[in-house]
Amino acid sequence: MLTGIDTSFFYALASGNPAAAEAWENKDLATSALCFYELKKRLLKGDLKAWPTVIEEIAKAVEVIPVTVAAALKAGQVAHGTGMPALDAIIVSSLDEAGCREILTLDLHFRLFSKKGLKITLLTE
Numbered sequence: 001m002l003t004g005i006d007t008s009f010f011y012a013l014a015s016g017n018p019a020a021a022e023a024w025e026n027k028d029l030a031t032s033a034l035c036f037y038e039l040k041k042r043l044l045k046g047d048l049k050a051w052p053t054v055i056e057e058i059a060k061a062v063e064v065i066p067v068t069v070a071a072a073l074k075a076g077q078v079a080h081g082t083g084m085p086a087l088d089a090i091i092v093s094s095l096d097e098a099g100c101r102e103i104l105t106l107d108l109h110f111r112l113f114s115k116k117g118l119k120i121t122l123l124t125e
Contacts, residue, residue, distance in 0.1 A: 001102065002063070003027045004095030006088070007038040008106035010058065012123045014051050019123050023104055030063040030098055032091040065098040082112035089113075 003023060009031075012020040023029065039055055042048055051057075058064075071094040079089035092113045095103055102119040103110060110120045 001028065002030050002098065002100045004065075004092075004098070004100035004103040005029050005031050005035075005062070006091050006095075006103065006105045006107060006110065007035040009104050009123065010035070010039060010054060012106055014048060014054070017123055019121075020104065024061075028063075029061070030065050030095060030100055031058065032065050032094045033067060034087055034091050034094070036064075038087065063098075065094045067094055068097060071097040078113055082109075084109050084112050 005023070009020055009023075013024055036055055036058075039048070039058075043054070048054055067090055072090060074097065075086070075089040075093040078084055078093055079086055082089075084092070088107060088109060092103060092110055096113075096115065096118055101117060102121055104121050104123055106123050108122065111122070113120065
């Protein structure tokens with residue numbers, strides 16, 4: 001089963017979150033290409049200094065899901081219907097379109113996306 005991870009998953013992993021570490025070691029993970037945008041912004045601000053090669057490591061370790069037209073259209077509906085921020089709506093829609101049956105996140109608003117067969121798991125810090 002493919003498990004989706006958003007940008008906050010990587011913050012949880014970097015901070016030693018046990019659930020994130022377990023998933024990193026034991027699950028088939030996928031992330032949206034948009035997570036690289038969010039991580040690059042954080043790196044340019046000087047964050048994540050303890051993990052300077054985060055982008056390269058992630059690209060090697062997980063499946064990277066592109067943004068498709070179908071995901072973008074679905075994201076428009078999600079954002080409109082829930083008020084979810086645009087990037088997160090695109091990320092969750094991309095992961096759903098890619099066949100993920102679970103998404104691991106720290107972001108509470110991911111729970112606004114409700115779909116039968118898709119589990120949103122909140123990682124606690």
